[in-house]
Amino acid sequence: MHNFLRMSKAAGGRFDLVQAGGGNSSFKPTPSTMLIKASGTSLSDMTTGSGYVEVFLPPLLELLEDQTLAQLERRERDQKVAQRLGAAMTTVDAPARPSIETLMHAMLGTYVLHTHPIAVTTVACHPSWRNILASSWPEAMLVPYCTPGLDLALAMRQAREAAAPKAHSTEVFFLQNHGLIVAGEKVEELQKITDRISFQLEAVAGLDLSLYRLAGRVAESITNLGGEPVICQVCRDKEILDIVARRPELLIKRPIFPDQLVYNGICATEVPDLDDTAPLQDYTERFGKTPCVVLHVGHVFLIAPNIRKCQDMESVLKAHLMALESLGPEAQCLCDEELAYLGDYELEKYRKKL
Known part of the structure; x- marks a missing residue:
């Protein structure tokens, strides 16, 4: 089965x-x-x-x-x-x-x-x-x-x-x-x-069609970490990709509103080499959950149980990145207590993982 x-x-x-x-x-x-x-x-x-x-x-x-x-x-x-x-x-x-x-x-x-x-x-x-x-x-x-x-x-x-x-x-x-x-x-x-x-x-x-094969490799790597099989979609949204090209560091910023955490996790994970799954394993060990967003050589991949969820994730991610870029250094992220609560983490364990 x-x-x-x-x-x-x-x-x-x-x-x-x-x-x-x-x-x-x-x-x-x-x-x-x-x-x-x-x-x-x-x-x-x-x-x-x-x-x-x-x-x-x-x-x-x-x-x-x-x-x-x-x-x-x-x-x-x-x-x-x-x-x-x-x-x-x-x-x-x-x-x-x-x-x-x-x-x-x-x-x-x-x-x-x-x-x-x-x-x-x-x-x-x-x-x-x-x-x-x-x-x-x-x-x-x-x-x-x-x-x-x-x-x-x-x-x-x-x-x-x-x-x-x-x-x-x-x-x-x-x-x-x-x-x-x-x-x-x-x-x-x-x-x-x-x-x-x-x-x-x-x-x-x-x-x-090489980019879609890459998405398949990302999905396979995360599925191999355990749990239910997942799928991976290539982000094709021009506004997201333009922001990431200008400010790639925004992908690893903590959430500034609840939906970003709920849909896309604590932050994205950068994977320079798909043959090296250490970044994926590290994220999973730190937060007890597999990554939702992966950055690989400038491409953004969204990981979820199904395609519809990936589409929802993409819309939330775009809103988050647009707001972050507009706010600049004044962006106020959600506090540790709220992130731990919304993400169903134990607070002290969560703080040690940051």
Whole structure:
């Protein structure tokens, strides 16, 4: 379960891999059940006990074999499938509906990661997408565009049946005008392949997405410190970046109003080298909480449980920095007692950590 959630959040927090509520993931804990992202949920929102639905696999696999569906008009067929996906025979005490792409997850490996990497989508929308992707990743299966749902699942099954036998268990599918699917038995392998494909196709598409990969590394480093998996967003707000360029020291100023502490912590942490996690570990040991804001070679990264929280953090950080720059040396920070109270610190321990 932990690996499933970590994989989901790691992909969901990367703009270069997933945008908005796109993409989905799944995990089969038993031969007859599957956990899959809930419909309407973002990958970055998934946490222990929420954001996914447990489904029974046998009814889903039977649905893939139902020949009567092929005789229906497309919209009616999709409605029938949606009804079956939400039926009690399919879901296990689910308050939410499973993803519309549940069927293609059902027929694949233990772990499935479906993303919309910008580099992959760019190439998959090119008129010569087949030739480009076949030469870039020969082992992948190429699936012509189909509406997400039953049509896509059947097209993937057809591509799979037509493909030559694979030497390993990990499967890769390129979906025309859509995205990427990687399925297999090891989460780490799925993540590595997704990253390698995206990186390889960046050059083909003429893109530079390196900053978003850096954000992924920051998130991974902080998640490795312990606790629930987190995501990391690159700050793109021009006013924030302009202030930081002029006055980078303002990022490590103590909060001057409560929301700055609540949303962004005591202060930012500067990490000159992402291979050296000592600054992150030091902050965590000093304050008992992982950093919320990281400064790395002039770039500002926001760390939180999900993207929406990062967006809130960014707005509060901008207000804080604007006020600090305007006040200059006259800025009056919150006192130790208030910071300790709002941050749920023991006062004497807090003072020793400053």
